[in-house]
Amino acid sequence: MYHPRELYPSLGTGYRLGAPQPGADSSFPPALAEGYRYPDLDTPKLDCFLSGIEAAPRTLAAPPPLPPLPPTLGTEAPPPAPESLHPLPGVSLSLDNRELWKEFNSVGTEMIITKAGRRMFPACRVSVTGLDPEARYLFLLDVVPVDGARYRWQGRRWEPSGKAEPRLPDRVYIHPDSPATGAHWMRQPVSFHRVKLTNSTLDPHGHVRPRLGPPDKGWGWDQGRGSLLFLPSQLILHSMHKYQPRIHLVRAAQLCSQHWGGVASFRFPETMFISVTAYQNPRITQLKIAANPFAKGFRENGRNCKRERDARVKRKLRGPEPVATATYGSDAPGGPCDSTLGGDARESDPEQAPAPGEAAPAPAPPCGGPSAEAYLLHPAAFHGAPGHLPTRNPSFPEAPDSGRPAPYSAAFLELQPGPPGSGYPAAAPPASFASHFLQGGPFPLPYPGPGAYLDVGSKPMY
DNA sequence: TCGGCTCACACCTTTGAATCGT
DNA sequence: AACGATTCAAAGGTGTGAGCCG
Numbered sequence: 436m437y438h439p440r441e442l443y444p445s446l447g448t449g450y451r452l453g454a455p456q457p458g459a460d461s462s463f464p465p466a467l468a469e470g471y472r473y474p475d476l477d478t479p480k481l482d483c484f485l486s487g488i489e490a491a492p493r494t495l496a497a498p499p500p501l502p503p504l505p506p507t508l509g510t511e512a513p514p515p516a517p518e519s520l521h522p523l524p525g526v527s528l529s530l531d532n533r534e535l536w537k538e539f540n541s542v543g544t545e546m547i548i549t550k551a552g553r554r555m556f557p558a559c560r561v562s563v564t565g566l567d568p569e570a571r572y573l574f575l576l577d578v579v580p581v582d583g584a585r586y587r588w589q590g591r592r593w594e595p596s597g598k599a600e601p602r603l604p605d606r607v608y609i610h611p612d613s614p615a616t617g618a619h620w621m622r623q624p625v626s627f628h629r630v631k632l633t634n635s636t637l638d639p640h641g642h643v644r645p646r647l648g649p650p651d652k653g654w655g656w657d658q659g660r661g662s663l664l665f666l667p668s669q670l671i672l673h674s675m676h677k678y679q680p681r682i683h684l685v686r687a688a689q690l691c692s693q694h695w696g697g698v699a700s701f702r703f704p705e706t707m708f709i710s711v712t713a714y715q716n717p718r719i720t721q722l723k724i725a726a727n728p729f730a731k732g733f734r735e736n737g738r739n740c741k742r743e744r745d746a747r748v749k750r751k752l753r754g755p756e757p758v759a760t761a762t763y764g765s766d767a768p769g770g771p772c773d774s775t776l777g778g779d780a781r782e783s784d785p786e787q788a789p790a791p792g793e794a795a796p797a798p799a800p801p802c803g804g805p806s807a808e809a810y811l812l813h814p815a816a817f818h819g820a821p822g823h824l825p826t827r828n829p830s831f832p833e834a835p836d837s838g839r840p841a842p843y844s845a846a847f848l849e850l851q852p853g854p855p856g857s858g859y860p861a862a863a864p865p866a867s868f869a870s871h872f873l874q875g876g877p878f879p880l881p882y883p884g885p886g887a888y889l890d891v892g893s894k895p896m897y
Numbered sequence: 898t899c900g901g902c903t904c905a906c907a908c909c910t911t912t913g914a915a916t917c918g919t
Numbered sequence: 920a921a922c923g924a925t926t927c928a929a930a931g932g933t934g935t936g937a938g939c940c941g
Contacts (some may be wrong), residue, residue, distance in 0.1 A: 547934085550903075554932070587900085634902090674901075712902050713935090720934070729933040732908035 523686060523699040525565035531624040532560045535726060536705040542718045543593060544708035546678075552631030552669040556727045559680050559706060560626040566617025567686075570696070574610035574620065575683040576627045578670050581707060586675050588715030596675075603636060603671040607683075614687060627682075632710060633669040672710040680706045 530536060535557045536544075547553045559576060566572060580599060587596035608630040612619065672678060679702055686696035714720045724733040 556933090724934070727933065729910060729931090730908090731910075731933085733934055 523565075523684060523697045526684060526699050527564050528561050528682060528684070528699075528701040529564075530560070530703045530706070531562050531626075532557055533703070533705065536703070538726075539719070539722055540705040540707065542722060543716055544706075545711045545714055545716060545719045546632055546672075546708045547714065548632040548634045548672050548674060548710045548712060550633060550635040552633040552635075554628060554631055555680075556723060558626055558628035558630075559682060559703075560624050560628070561682060561701070562624045563620050563684065566621055566684075568616060568618035568621070570617050570686055571614040571688050572617060572620060573613040573683075573685040573687055574625055574627075575613075575685065576608040576610070576630055576670075576680060577606065577683070578632070578672060578678045578680050580673075581677040581679050584677070585673075586677060586709055593677075593709060593715075599676055600673045603673065606670045608668065608670060629668065631669040632672050634672060634674055634710070634712065635669075636671055674710050674712050677707065677709050679704075680708075 539557060546555055580602065583599045584595035585597045585599050586593045608627065610625060610627060611629070612625075681700055681702045684699045684701070686698075714723070724730040
């Protein structure tokens with residue numbers, strides 16, 4: 436099977452986003468290569484940072500004509516374009532659980548989406564090198580549509596079956612450790628296993644997960660400022676559409692920094708998937724059950740495996756019987772049902788815990804701006820950042836944040852103009868980090884938050 | 898009729914608090 | 920009193936299958 440690292444060893448295992456190199460690989464269908472250009476990247480995807488309350492969904496722009504769609508997932512072999520929007524020199528990302536992803540991709544990865552949100556499995560877990568150990572970075576994850584088609588499972592494979600639904604509000608998931616030092620990120624793989632996929636757009640606050648009450652079960656609570664802090668945990672997708680996760684690395688001192696020193700964006704072709712509300716390909720179901728520890732009950736010798744479920748149904752029809760236990764005790768180690776295929780099942784390995792001091796970097800000056808509470812009351816008032824706000828200095832020397840209040844929103848990203856013909860905009864509008872998200876202080880949060888997306892608690896998210 | 902979606906369910910892992918022993 | 924190991928319960932993550940809906 437195609438393996439990018441083998442085809443392009445000089446590029447390492449991570450591929451930055453960017454326009455295809457001219458004449459980089461003539462064997463690759465131009466139309467398909469276009470699909471990897473991610474023309475939407477120019478839309479200030481980052482400016483839509485948590486624009487979950489954006490009122491009008493945008494139609495998926497699809498000129499030029501749709502590329503010919505591959506017959507199945509997992510057969511595509513796009514050449515990576517070693518180019519980034521803003522260089523973070525020497526930074527390299529590799530997919531840590533690549534083998535697992537490849538296994539799924541060879542079948543055609545499907546991801547369940549639900550109203551409540553479903554975690555991705557496999558999760559995106561990457562190792563990063565080449566960061567400045569002293570500088571601080573944000574790790575972001577988003578998911579973008581691959582093409583303008585809707586798909587249907589035709590018994591043996593996925594086939595396009597019409598035009599894609601209008602595009603949903605863009606959201607970006609921020610790794611809860613963000614911002615952290617380069618040393619922190621490079622110490623162990625960075626996992627995005629807590630991100631959830633949903634098909635629900637009904638949440639009035641978009642990305643905000645409405646759990647109340649600091650600090651036990653609720654919003655992120657910045658004790659330093661005594662205010663709320665919001666993080667997205669769910670990315671909104673359409674069912675039966677093909678998506679590609681992307682990982683962005685932003686050099687910035689804080690989430691709400693007005694100064695940031697560049698972006699590197701990466702994607703891994705093997706992480707492409709089709710979103711579904713119920714699995715279509717039985718092979719994917721088997722793989723998920725075999726690899727995901729939470730689905731252990733559905734394995735061959737689990738109580739919830741098909742054989743046992745059928746038996747229970749029969750017993751039910753025949754009337755009550757003594758509970759059988761002997762037949763369930765065969766969870767012998769070493770059998771196929773014990774396999775977790777490694778990787779994601781070990782994400783909470785305590786051995787990978789960071790050093791005690793690492794999880795709590797020195798607090799940075801708080802951001803100014805309107806309060807998150809105010810956003811809750813009047814979310815619309817927080818959108819439409821004025822264009823005169825500070826923009827990124829291209830020669831950013833990691834200037835420390837001033838700590839003074841931002842005049843409107845807490846922080847902004849501005850994409851640099853791309854080179855001619857790169858597919859990037861000549862001048863991107865100021866990108867607004869949604870202010871409601873950015874209220875509060877630095878990360879990790881100063882409280883132990885179990886279970887939630889804000890969790891940066893005693894057990895590191897690796 | 899059919900494809901897609903939602904929901905309740907049983908089973909499982911994860912997580913954190915409580916308890917106990919040293 | 921402090922620390923680590925163990926136990927326990929609650930929370931939450933799984934796929935399944937029936938039923939609903941357009």
